[in-house]
Structure formats: C-alpha cells, structure tokens
C-alpha cells in the first residue's frame with residue numbers, strides 16, 4: 001500500500017522571507033503515478049524533499065498509508081528517492097550500492113539480500129555491471145543503478161527528483177518509457193518531479209502544476225490540457241504554447257464582441273453562453289496552435305511572418321500577436337508575407353480574466 005496525503009504543506013526559508021511551498025494539499029492514491037511540474041524555483045524539489053523526510057515542513061502534515069510521518073525520520077519512512085545526480089557511493093560497487101539500502105532498512109539475511117539484488121539487477125538489465133564502480137558506468141547505466149537501488153528496497157512510495165535531466169534526449173525518451181513500464185509492473189505509488197512539461201504530460205496518471213509554491217491545478221494530463229484552470233497552466237502545458245491575445249469585451253444585444261487594441265482581432269460570441277463576461281472586461285483569449293485553422297479568405301486576416309516545417313506539419317508564425325503560431329498540415333504552404341485568413345472552432349477557445357488569469361470557459 002502507498003497512499004500519500006499532503007495536508008496544507010508549507011515550507012518557508014529565511015525566517016519566512018521565502019515561501020517555497022505555500023499550503024499545498026494533495027491526495028495520491030495507491031499505485032498512482034503523479035508528476036509534479038512547474039518552472040524553476042516553484043517548490044517541486046522542496047515538496048519532494050519534505051516527503052522524503054530530508055526537509056521538515058514549517059506547517060502542515062504528511063501522511064503515508066494513514067500514518068502521519070511528518071515528524072518521522074527519513075530513514076524510517078518507507079520511501080525510496082531517485083536523484084538527478086544518481087547519488088551513488090563512488091567507492092562501492094554496483095552490487096554494494098544496491099545492497100546498502102537493503103541492509104539499512106530490512107533485516108534480510110546476506111543471502112536474501114544478494115538474491116534480491118540479483119533479481120532486481122536482472123530486471124534492470126544491469127547484471128553484468130554488478131562488480132563495477134560508478135565511475136566505470138555511463139550516465140544511463142548510473143541512472144539504471146540508481147533506479148535499481150530504489151526498486152530493490154520494495155518501498156511503499158518512489159520519489160523521483162528530475163531523474164532524467166542529466167541524460168541526452170534520446171536516452172531520456174528510452175528511460176522515460178522504461179520507468180513507466182517498471183511502474184506499471186510494480187504498481188508502486190510514484191511521485192515524479194520534472195521541469196519538463198512534456199515528460200510530466202506523457203508519464204503521469206495525474207499531473208500537478210506548481211507556480212511560486214502554489215498549486216495551480218491537479219488532473220489527468222488530457223483534462224489539464226483541454227481545461228486549464230488559468231492562463232499560466234494554459235501557457236505552460238503544451239508545445240508550442242497556447243497563443244494569447246489581450247482583448248476587451250463589449251456586451252451588447254445578446255452578443256459578446258472581443259476585440260484587441262489594434263482592432264485587427266475581432267471575435268463574437270453569444271452572450272447567453274458566457275454569463276460571467278461583463279461589458280468592458282479585460283480578457284485573455286487563448287487558442288492552441290493546432291486549433292487555428294488557416295484558409296485563403298473568410299476569417300481574420302493576418303500575415304505569415306515565418307514558416308517552420310517540422311515534417312508532418314508546418315508552424316506558421318502569424319503577425320496577429322507576439323509568437324502567434326498556427327500548426328497546420330504540411331500541405332498548407334503559404335509564402336512568407338502572404339496574407340491568410342484564420343478561424344477557430346468556438347469549442348476550442350479559452351478565455352481567461354486578464355488580471356487574475358482564472359479561466360472563464
């Protein structure tokens with residue numbers, strides 16, 4: 001079993017001048033794979049370190065399997081952490097590195113420990129490395145050993161702190177799949193911190209998005225992608241990012257008209273569908289690049305500034321707003337400086353309060 005609960009977890013540094021984690025609450029189900037993502041400094045590592053017992057919270061509680069572990073020493077928590085820099089003992093062999101945690105946390109006999117290490121090494125494909133020292137291994141092999149060392153302990157919860165950041169792009173993709181496969185097989189609750197939104201989206205059963213220590217949204221990747229709670233989440237999740245245009249709303253005769261400062265962007269909606277929008281409201285209009293449709297005529301006219309082919313699709317940079325991108329089929333090939341007309345399906349648009357960022361759709 002490995003349910004995890006964070007209850008109003010808070011961490012301050014420097015006598016409260018830095019709030020690294022700002023009253024975060026979260027329930028993680030047994031066997032769930034949770035990814036925690038956000039920009040640098042948003043409190044991801046501090047949250048994970050508190051879970052591991054490496055940092056003590058300023059306030060709030062941590063529960064693992066119904067046991068309040070907030071004040072329990074790291075070594076007595078049934079969690080195993082995998083670090084970005086592998087944190088292997090340089091003078092011990094792979095076998096000794098893997099067996100060390102077992103010796104500290106279980107009362108298995110030496111033979112039983114050796115057998116568990118051998119089985120895990122086989123599972124990880126590192127049985128040939130058991131007598132090597134860490135400095136004889138590649139980055140990918142070291143991370144495999146670090147994973148093996150966590151797995152061999154059979155903990156209730158795995159904690160991953162950006163474990164793939166030091167690997168090259170290709171290896172990162174391979175290891176990503178491998179970790180998912182292992183987690184599927186072992187069904188061990190996992191909390192995985194990354195700054196890479198794509199990693200978070202592809203790996204997590206649910207994704208947790210933090211900003212400035214505050215929880216922004218928790219949900220299944222697809223739900224978060226389709227229904228971001230605020231403009232920050234909308235912009236953070238998805239690549240290329242959601243396009244935003246700052247607009248003012250005019251509500252008149254049952255219609256909401258959204259218009260940007262230049263008057264080039266005008267979009268109308270049925271007021272009955274948007275009861276929260278008031279006349280004069282400042283809004284941020286959001287649309288994902290793949291939801292921008294391009295035609296020759298019959299929409300909002302805009303000029304193509306740059307065309308970026310990515311193989312199956314083309315990215316068109318349009319002069320409607322800064323970094324406004326349409327992701328279109330590769331057979332749509334306008335020339336630079338051509339004028340095209342863009343349209344949107346109303347079901348795909350996102351509206352956010354310009355001030356608070358909160359979603360209105």
Ligand code: ATP
Pocket residue numbers: 013014018019020038039040041042043044045046047195
């Ligand atoms: P990164 O992706 O850059 O690792 P992060 O999201 O993991 O960032 P944390 O490392 O948790 O963020 O840091 C959150 C905030 O707390 C930052 O402002 C950081 O400077 C601060 N912080 C973290 N540890 C300490 C510490 N020991 N003393 C003072 N401030 C700290």
